[in-house]
Amino acid sequence: MSGQPPAVSPQPSTSAPLSSSIGLLGGGLAGLALAALLAHRGHAVTVYERDRAGGKLRRVTVGGLSFDTGPSLFTLPGVWRAFLARLGEPDPLDLRPLPGGLGVHHTPFGPVPLPLPPDHPLHAAWETYGAPARALTPHLETLLTTPPRLTNSSFRRASAALFRATGGHLTAEGWVRSRRLPPALAHAVRTHALNAGLAPVDAPALYALLPALIAGDVARPARGMGALPDALLDLGAARGARVLEGAEVVRVDLAGGTLALRGGEVRRHDLFVSALDPARLAALTERPARSPVSRRTVSGVALYAALPEDAPLPATSVLPPADFATFRAAVRAGALPPDTLALVHADGPRLAVLLTAPATGRDLPPDHPWVRAQVERVERTLGVPGLLASARDVVALPPALYAAGGHPGGAIYGAAPPAWRGGPLHPQPYRPHRRLWQVGTGVHPGGGIPAILGGALIVDRLMGEGGV
Ligand SMILES: Cc1cc2nc3c(=O)[nH]c(=O)nc-3n(C[C@H](O)[C@H](O)[C@H](O)COP(=O)(O)OP(=O)(O)OC[C@H]3O[C@@H](n4cnc5c(N)ncnc54)[C@H](O)[C@@H]3O)c2cc1C
Structure with missing residues (x-):
């Protein structure tokens, strides 16, 4: 750090008397959902996203075909409807039941x-x-x-x-x-x-x-899962929320009310909301926290393949591990389990194979021997030998990628709370500092779209009750 204080660019103030300037860290589903809710109540919200909006849910192009990465099943749609009801909006998603x-x-x-x-x-x-x-x-x-x-x-x-x-x-x-x-x-x-x-x-x-x-x-938007971040962005933008992509927050000074971006720019806000993993946030506020592998939820390798023709498979196939005790022992030790949970989605020539892996932040490319063995197991079980090898193109998203912007080791849902704290008695660090609130998987064990959207509704309500 240089001794010279960086220039502070003030956020534009809003005309509404009770409005606050809120800096929201992380433009995944949690950050985008809460941004729309806070902007709806008149706050000036700026979302800082280190990469692209959507977080784990984004679009990638593989062999000329568009794939939505990350969550593939839209469950408990009543929570999404409750979110829209708070905004007073009709449903833009056109949710369709997933065949099978x-x-x-x-x-x-x-x-x-x-x-x-x-x-x-x-x-x-x-x-x-x-x-x-x-x-x-x-x-x-x-x-x-x-x-x-x-x-x-x-x-x-x-x-x-x-x-x-x-x-x-x-x-x-x-x-x-x-x-x-x-x-x-x-x-x-x-x-x-x-x-x-x-x-x-x-x-x-x-x-x-x-x-x-x-x-x-179980549903999916008619235009694919990517329609969800698109809808959240639209709902926020219509209310004035700003989303800055490629804006990585590298430090948060809670006492001073500023955040610093990679590149040196410093922004001032009345309040901050973190939609990041709590350990990642702790590092930004210079209170790093440890997260042992044995206390993390699992990570995964997601393979997206463009096939030369339609896959001869049902929409969704699930291959559980043969033995849950062996599986658990391996992932808790950070080792690759002999056979893992595989979720297979087929949609015309699009094939997605999601393999559960321990949250060690490893790079596991498609030609890694463990990945190949898991894919062979999938193909053998589903009676489609050589299906992935026939693909025109394959893209793999490994734990290393999920770790880059998400939870330690790429844990899909962050740290694992004890079973008794995984339900209504979950840890509730919603407001760890008078200037800081938290939303997202880190505060809602189980993660997933319903917990993310429901958590945004909870934090919005608590912030409102707290005078924000
Ligand atoms: C393979 C896979 C399959 C899944 N399947 C399902 C499913 O079928 N159904 C379901 O409901 N859920 C599923 N999930 C879970 C779901 O995707 C997550 O719960 C949800 O996307 C998490 O959203 P989030 O906003 O909390 O976190 P993230 O999406 O991780 O967002 C955090 C954001 O913060 C950004 N960020 C990090 N550090 C900084 C920084 N310093 N400055 C600025 N920005 C930063 C990151 O780039 C990221 O965009 C799945 C997840 C995966 C990976």
């Missing part, structure tokens, strides 16, 4: 499509399994969108409903064991604990109910 719901789960006990259709031999077991989820459904949206306070009666009712549905079990594994499900269904249900980025023995019990809660309502 959560897809076919290729368990060691046989294939299991979720949801299970009425003519399937396991349908009756699926109905029994899902019964507690039906009672929880109306409350889940409350839990995702309401500040977690015991003084709030709807929060209390929703938390009690969650407790009843999970039967007092802390973990997904504990809940599954208590139900005595047929092995194939139990394996498919355990697989969804990985929606929390954790093995079933570490994931909150709620995740064992997720297939029943979401299987009937």
